[in-house]
Amino acid sequence: MSRADATKARILQAATDEFATYGIAGARVDRIAKTAEANKNLIYVYFGNKDQLFDAVFDAHVTHGLNSVPFTACDLPEYAGRVFDYCLRHPEVIRLATWHRLERGDRDDPAVAAPARDAKLDALATAQDKDGIGAEFSPPTLLTLVLSMALAWNPSNITSLPACSSGAESTDDRRSALVEAVRRLL
Template sequence: MAYDAEDTRRRIFEAAAAEFAEHGLAGARVDRIATAADANKQAIYLYYGNKEKLFAAVLRAKLEEIRVSVRLDPDAVAESAGQIFDWYQQHPELIRLLLWESLEGGGGLDEIERERRVGFREKVDHLLDGGVARHLPADARVHATQDLLFTIMGLIAWNFAVPRMCRVVLDEESDHAALARRRRTVVEAVRTLAAAPPP
């Protein structure tokens, strides 16, 4: 059977995403990634350069995945927050990757940060164009919308960053019950935050 470079690259990527989500950048091992991917270590270095670049590629792809999967609708911000909540529940690896990135830093992520800034500016512009924070003076609208976006992200992400704490604080018997309750609360909180006060 002929060597399939794309299939090898895909297997490496999937194995790396799982390895980094579980162990972070420092704790991840290239040999474990190679074994899980049924590939050799040389293929990893050939396709991705080094472990840091592989981590950056995984993180970039996961952020792109959510960007194309879920969009904040300026006319239905609360409902959009519910959809984002659902996406994170189905893809818990992104929160773990972001937490590892925050804990471990990593000097090779400057390019990703620039890309993210551009991406989030686009999200803010989309919300502004849709009328979010229209009750504010023009010079205050951008900051208010950025703050709203980051607050929404925090309201959602914290549930998946500390699922045990979520269950314990809410005094629920299961993660499922706690997350269902939190989803309703997050959607209503975002609805309140996004509602413009009367003129």
């Protein structure tokens, strides 16, 4: 890895932590540079402005997230479980997505998400035509329901109890309930 690539990687990691914690408006380029042990000017050289740096971080994580969770249209319950697992391992991705919706909710969906989403919708339409899976819902509605259920216990959902709360289920119990709920939905 070249020195420039290593610096870019450190900046992206520092920016990921900064944006996940503070959002776009609250993030500070000075803190990112200090954490990354990089010259602040390099951030502007490599990424443009702060908004473009957020876009680079968001695109990298959304692309990775969308591509790393295998989608199987004929087994949506297990797909929901895999999304649940991914979100537990990568809470920063949920925080970045939440900040994106809060601070950029008036804009179109990020272009980076469209190809993966469209591929899932096509696969769902094919599975519905072939096997009748979730046929009472349109593919966009079905995908939205499955993903919403998989994200029900994410930290930005104020209606869910934390796993450590009195009477709350364990993480394994929650995953099992999710898989069963999606199975019943279909």
